[in-house]
Amino acid sequence: MNKKHDAFFRWLFSRTERTRILLELAARHDAELRLFLETVNLDTLERIPDSYSEVEDTGEADLAFRVNVSTGAPVLVGILLEHKSGRDGDVLNQISRYVRSVMKNLDEKRVYDGLPTMAVIFYNGRENWNPLRYVEEGYPEYWRGSVLPFRCTFVNMANIPDEACFACEDVYTAMGVIAMKYAYDGRKVMEILPKFREPLKRLPPAEASCLLEKIKVYLEEYVDIDILKELDMAFVSIGQKYGFVSAGDVRRKMVADARAETREEERAKADAEKREIAKGLRDDGVPMEIIVRRTGFTESEIRSF
Known part of the structure; x- marks a missing residue:
């Protein structure tokens, strides 16, 4: 079952430039x-x-990438990002299934079509958890580093300093990390988000409001209703302070503008029809005072049609 936190992570880092910055x-x-x-x-x-059709848990993996090695040789490796907000005893098996089925080299000349892969587990749960801590426990030294069929590292997002986010070149990544890092502390999110004032101001208004709306929807899964109401008020305040409004307000304005445009078109059409009527009455020799009374145009306007 897809959860909001997975959707938020995928929305943020489905763009390669943001994945690069996150890594x-x-x-x-x-x-x-x-x-x-x-x-x-x-x-x-x-x-x-x-398009992970061969994988049993279709749609469960977060994001998969290919990348060239730094030597310049025509060799690819895989990167798999997996986001977890709580303990998952099957995460390494899940990643293994994806590595086997998704990480393929499409060059038919290759003797082996598998891609050596680095899996990165991004975790933002309440509990102190790391599935890699005991994965090699009991194995002789000879097998260390070979137990898993892929390389893997575990990133607890709580360990990413706020200062690193403030210095981040991409406000989407920075604010996304902060939202996930403090997902269980809505007041901390409210305290930190206003510090991104300048980066937010550099975004187009619609993008800035969309980012705040996405963060708010993401946090609905974690914070209680009272804090969520405070967050909503804080986001509206931020939008007003920085010169943009919420995504909902943007949508409402678009609808209002469309309705206003429709009304203007209807008025213009009615006015054109009324002019044609006035012109027809004038050409038929109807007295001017009658045309003025019936159409509301002035005599000079009627003569100009």
């Missing part, structure tokens, strides 16, 4: 991810379309 942001505090990024050229990042 670089997380790599500052994750040595394994940092070493991986040194081996690839993120400028070549390409999303794999959501």
